[in-house]
Amino acid sequence: MLAGIAAYVKRVRPGVMVIGVEAEDAAGMTASLRAGARTSLEQVGLFADGAAVKTIGAETFRICNELVDEMVTVSTDEICAAIKDGFMDTRCVLEPAGALAIAGVKQWVRSTNARDCTFVATTSGANMNFDTLRYVSERADSSETLLSVVIPEQPGAFRRLISHIEPRNLTEFSYRYHDDRQATIYLSFQAHDASDKGQIMESLRADGCAAMDLTKNELAKAHTRHLAGGRSRCENELLYRFEFPERPGAITTFLDSLNAGWNVSLFHYRNHGSDIGRVLAGIQVPPAEHAQFEQFLQQLQYVHYPETENAAYMQFLR
Helix, strand or coil, rough: EEEEEEHHHHCCCCCCCCCEEEEEEEEEEEHHHHCCCCCCCCCCCCCHCCCCCCCCCHHHHHHHHHHCCCCEECCCHHHHHHHHHHHHHHHCCCCCCHHHHHHHHHHHHHCCCCCCCCCCCCCCCCCCCHHHHHEEEEEHHCCEEEEEEEEEEECCCCHHHHHHHHCCCCCEEEEEECCCCCCEEEEEECCHHHHHHHHHHHHHHHCCEEEEEEECCHHHHHHHHHHHCCCCCCCCCEEEEEEECCCCCCCHHHHHHHCCCCCEEEEEEEEECEEEEEEEEEEECCCHHHHHHHHHHHHHCCCCEEECCCCCHHHHHC
């Protein structure tokens, strides 16, 4: 496609720039043009499988070497964000290879600070595997920042932590009690830009929180964020699932509602883009206070489900 479009465009309008786009882990043309000769890759990533080859064709290379002005490589997260952009504009779901050009335009404009230009992104390919959509939706938000934050294990620490994030949208919050000194939190939020993220980090550190940016940490994003927590020997722990209307400040309102004297020993929230927010919470309630806690749940007026006897909880979290 790159060779064919370059041949046509340069014949009709030689002054138009032609920029090729490849995935970072399948950048065979980029490597070949840089080397001045066809270069074979040892391995290629298959997320954008429609554009993933170890060795590019001889004639394709000849044409691109003569006519292509520049190459851009994009990350998997940038491709996912491009799929989302395409969907928001057209309501069409592009496959990863089909969205490469959108991701490339965004990155090229960002890196060159180009203004007042006309850009054309050639999007081709809608053979999206339905099972891939879950992964794409998880990684598509380019504004989402993933942090690990260590805070004091004391009442009110959760609320103070979130106050540094608000009014930005909190998208994830994971915590499991470990000891009575420190709590380690996984959280993510939507930053306005890099400067905004930097201000949040400075604010957290000024408040004595040890904050670490994991946005580009593939291990954290793909695995450990889902494994955070583990077992705990919390005494008198009751486990509940809660549902509440999803709107700005909903988590703060929920935490304020839980501030009734009992210690929160487990907390997991993930924004799924729906009208309903879902939280899993562990709360330490002595047996003598169970009746009082039940009364509290009724007053809370949130949909809730007891999960203390759930087999998955007993197996993995106790």
